[in-house]
Amino acid sequence: MKPVALVTTIACAIALPVLADTGEATGSKDTIHLKPIQFVEYDLPNGLHVILHENHAAPVITSYVLYHVGSKNERPDRTGFAHFFEHLMFEGSDNIPRGKIDKYISGAGGNLNASTNFDQTDYYFNLPSNQLKLGLWIESERMMHSKIDETGVETQRQVVKEERRRSYDNQPYGSLFEELAGLCLKGTPYEWVPIGSMQYIDKATIDEFRQFYKTYYLPNNATLSVAGDFKTDEIKALIADYFGTIPKGSDVPRPAFDWKINVPGTSKDVVKDNTPLPATLHAWRAVPETNPDAYPLEMLTNILATGRSSRLYKRLVEKEQAALEVEAFPELLEQAGMVGVFATGQNGVTLEQLDQLITEEIDDVKKSGVTEEEFQKSRNQKEDEFANSYGTMHARAQSLARYHVFYGDTNLINTELNRYLAVKREDLQRVAQQYLTKEGVFLLRYPVPAAPAGEAPPPGAHPPKSDGNQPAPAPGAKTAPVPQPAPSKTK
Ligand SMILES: [Zn+2]
Numbered sequence: 001m002k003p004v005a006l007v008t009t010i011a012c013a014i015a016l017p018v019l020a021d022t023g024e025a026t027g028s029k030d031t032i033h034l035k036p037i038q039f040v041e042y043d044l045p046n047g048l049h050v051i052l053h054e055n056h057a058a059p060v061i062t063s064y065v066l067y068h069v070g071s072k073n074e075r076p077d078r079t080g081f082a083h084f085f086e087h088l089m090f091e092g093s094d095n096i097p098r099g100k101i102d103k104y105i106s107g108a109g110g111n112l113n114a115s116t117n118f119d120q121t122d123y124y125f126n127l128p129s130n131q132l133k134l135g136l137w138i139e140s141e142r143m144m145h146s147k148i149d150e151t152g153v154e155t156q157r158q159v160v161k162e163e164r165r166r167s168y169d170n171q172p173y174g175s176l177f178e179e180l181a182g183l184c185l186k187g188t189p190y191e192w193v194p195i196g197s198m199q200y201i202d203k204a205t206i207d208e209f210r211q212f213y214k215t216y217y218l219p220n221n222a223t224l225s226v227a228g229d230f231k232t233d234e235i236k237a238l239i240a241d242y243f244g245t246i247p248k249g250s251d252v253p254r255p256a257f258d259w260k261i262n263v264p265g266t267s268k269d270v271v272k273d274n275t276p277l278p279a280t281l282h283a284w285r286a287v288p289e290t291n292p293d294a295y296p297l298e299m300l301t302n303i304l305a306t307g308r309s310s311r312l313y314k315r316l317v318e319k320e321q322a323a324l325e326v327e328a329f330p331e332l333l334e335q336a337g338m339v340g341v342f343a344t345g346q347n348g349v350t351l352e353q354l355d356q357l358i359t360e361e362i363d364d365v366k367k368s369g370v371t372e373e374e375f376q377k378s379r380n381q382k383e384d385e386f387a388n389s390y391g392t393m394h395a396r397a398q399s400l401a402r403y404h405v406f407y408g409d410t411n412l413i414n415t416e417l418n419r420y421l422a423v424k425r426e427d428l429q430r431v432a433q434q435y436l437t438k439e440g441v442f443l444l445r446y447p448v449p450a451a452p453a454g455e456a457p458p459p460g461a462h463p464p465k466s467d468g469n470q471p472a473p474a475p476g477a478k479t480a481p482v483p484q485p486a487p488s489k490t491k
Pocket residue numbers: 010011012083087160163488490
């Protein structure tokens with residue numbers, strides 16, 4: 001499963017680590033006993049889906065609201081709206097003065113964050129459990145009547161423009177995923193990334209923003225997941241009080257398109273002055289996240305280029321000393337998907353050399369598959385991930401909501417590991433042959449611009465990395481560890 005930490009997710013408010021540990025020990029894989037995560041779920045009459053995980057290990061709660069709207073719901077001439085709303089919904093509401101949401105939450109000893117990706121927008125609060133009502137009240141205010149006025153829109157326009165300049169335009173390889181989406185996902189509503197285009201945010205009228213809010217930020221397009229120290233019967237009554245009066249909206253429009261995997265690949269060179277080292281990305285179209293092949297594809301990309309014992313790392317970085325970094329990623333989405341390999345070359349290495357080495361390794365895995373040792377290691381990694389990823393109420397609330405919305409099965413929080421463990425070694429070779437085809441490769445290259453005569457070559461640099469403020473991926477995260485925009489503060 002792919003939660004919020006994927007490369008195309010923008011996490012905009014920096015939150016401190018959650019104070020809530022479940023107190024349920026996990027351990028090495030020899031001692032793992034995955035205790036089922038209990039929950040109840042139901043719908044309010046207005047369509048709000050509610051998931052409750054009562055857990056008294058620590059006096060904290062997480063309230064997590066997932067709106068099923070992301071950048072793929074935007075009009076091509078109004079991109080960036082979902083992410084813009086992620087910011088706008090911190091402005092306040094009919095009953096919350098402008099700029100007070102973070103003050104209320106931090107004043108109560110909590111923290112908050114929000115993020116947007118192609119498929120969803122989420123908001124959460126981590127709070128001491130005696131502040132549960134505060135969290136529910138703020139989220140109900142945002143859902144009922146967020147403040148959408150000229151002052152707020154203009155303020156957030158400037159914030160988002162600065163975010164775009166800093167994280168995308170002025171950062172080496174900062175355009176990588178925007179370019180990749182434009183190339184590999186072309187012809188679909190995934191061909192633009194959540195940050196969107198500033199010209200459209202500038203052009204949009206206040207009425208267009210209000211219309212977007214009325215279309216998507218509805219109880220019948222939202223899931224409220226609360227985890228932590230509360231009594232289920234009591235919180236049910238509170239949720240009915242706070243959210244029950246919000247009117248149900250119209251049915252939510254969903255983008256419809258035909259996702260084709262077997263299309264010819266294309267290539268593009270991105271020439272930017274701030275490219276310090278040559279870099280290349282090979283990507284292929286793949287299945288959406290709920291397809292059974294998502295599991296072997298994710299395990300395959302781990303074996304190819306996750307960690308120092310991976311094939312591409314050993315070959316490109318250690319043996320040939322051609323690359324500084326190499327990473328692979330699955331970016332499997334609600335209605336489309338791609339997998340890819342990204343390498344940054346050492347000074348003096350040509351893009352042709354890098355491309356050749358990557359191609360040889362891909363050809364090898366198609367021809368010979370993976371070894372038993374690699375396969376076992378990949379299974380062990382998944383078991384460790386599942387054993388270690390649900391230590392906080394936040395991780396639980398988030399995954400419960402995502403499994404409900406995107407898989408239609410909230411209980412996958414307890415069972416998805418079995419899907420990984422059901423993958424057979426030969427499946428990895430099969431998906432390599434089926435998806436990583438020669439004809440279907442999308443090639444994105446960042447050449448180093450020629451230096452003026454007499455000037456030293458640019459200093460070596462790593463591609464930008466997450467600064468660690470983003471939440472850790474949940475188990476089964478089909479996420480991309482390649483360059484990602486740094487999180488920025490919402491307010
Ligand atoms: Zn942002």
